[in-house]
Amino acid sequence: MSELLVCAARSTQGQTPIVQVTPESAGWTYIGFEVYRLKAGEKVTVSTADKETAVIVLEGKCDVTVGQHQFPAVGSRDSVFSELPPEFVYCPPGQPVSFQASVAAEVAVATSVADEGVGEARHVRAEEIAFERRGEGSTTRMIHHLLDEHHPAKKLLLVEVVTPAGNWSSYPPHKHDEEIPSQESYLEETYYYRIDPPHGQALQRVYDKQDLNAVLTPSDGDVVLVPKGYHPVASPPGFTTYYLNVMAGHGRVWKYTIDEDYRHIAPKDGNIMGTVEHGAKR
Structure with missing residues (x-):
């Protein structure tokens, strides 16, 4: 199932x-x-043209232009492993988008096919992004809610996660590949990985109860595709794992089904989220 792992050309820079x-x-x-x-x-x-877009300045600073809107000095941090959330610009479909680095920068462009957006282009600043500490013990991880279902958008859902060395995340294993009213929603998902130190790897399993069972080893800069199935992540001892999740589907709500084999370690109410705090802190 190597088609689920998209490897980075890590020496590439500039417009490619x-x-x-x-x-x-x-x-x-x-x-x-x-x-x-x-x-x-x-x-x-x-x-x-037909895409709802988020320009996420993961590291450094950029000047971002969306149609007639100009957003100077977008960016809040030097590293994805800092305690600060990123900044990004939300872009509805149909407007030209450009970004220019004012210092060295890493920029993610997340898109979803959409016939319209919600509102005008806007700069989402670090202090507007909520923080969550999820899990406990070896499942503890830190989460920034960049663009969740409570924030205006048509399709995109965005979240970033830092998983300490030796810990698990996207855990207990859960899936969101079916439309089941009030229970589960269809959402495609990507994981963009950064690893500290960068010579390491994370582990991610993508599986279902039929014919899918892939164990992937994403390196720094790689992307894992999750078209269906459960998708837990492990951060090996000695390496901190960061990933940026992009989700989009028929609707815009995150509902999931936990793997029944792991139900005994799931919260009794089935809600795997922790306490969400507003403000840029960890």
Whole structure:
């Protein structure tokens, strides 16, 4: 199942993305994703003709232009492993989008096919992004809710997760590949990985109860595709794992089904989320 792992061209810089996913390459309906690593002064222009888009400045700072809207100095941190959330610009479909690095920067462009957006282009700042500490013990991880179902958008859901060395996340294993009213929603999902130190790897299993059973070893800069099935992640001892999740589907609600084999370790109410706090803190 190597088609679920998209390996980065880690030496690539400038206008060529280090990693790229399209609905066509993934074999699904909605999500596109790419990452650019830019030197100061380098500029990228992307098309959003039929795509709701988020330009996420993972590291560094960029000036972002969406149609007639200009957003200078977007960015809040030097590393995805810092305690600060990122900043990003939300872009409805049909407007030209460009971003230019004012210092060295890493920028993710997350898209979903959509016939319309919600509202005008907007700059979402670090202090507007909620923080959650999820799990306990060896399942503890730190989460930033960039664009969840409570924030205005048509299709996109965005979250980033830092999993300490030796811990598990996306756990207990759960899936969201069927439309079951009030129980589960269909959401495609990508995982964009960064590893600290960068020579390491994470482990991710993507499986169902029929014919899918892939164990993947994403390295720094790689993307894992989750078109269906359960998808737990392990961060090996000695390495901290970061990932940015993009989700999109028929609707825009995150409902999931926990693998029954792990029900004994799940919260009794089935809700795997922790306490969400507003403000840029960890």
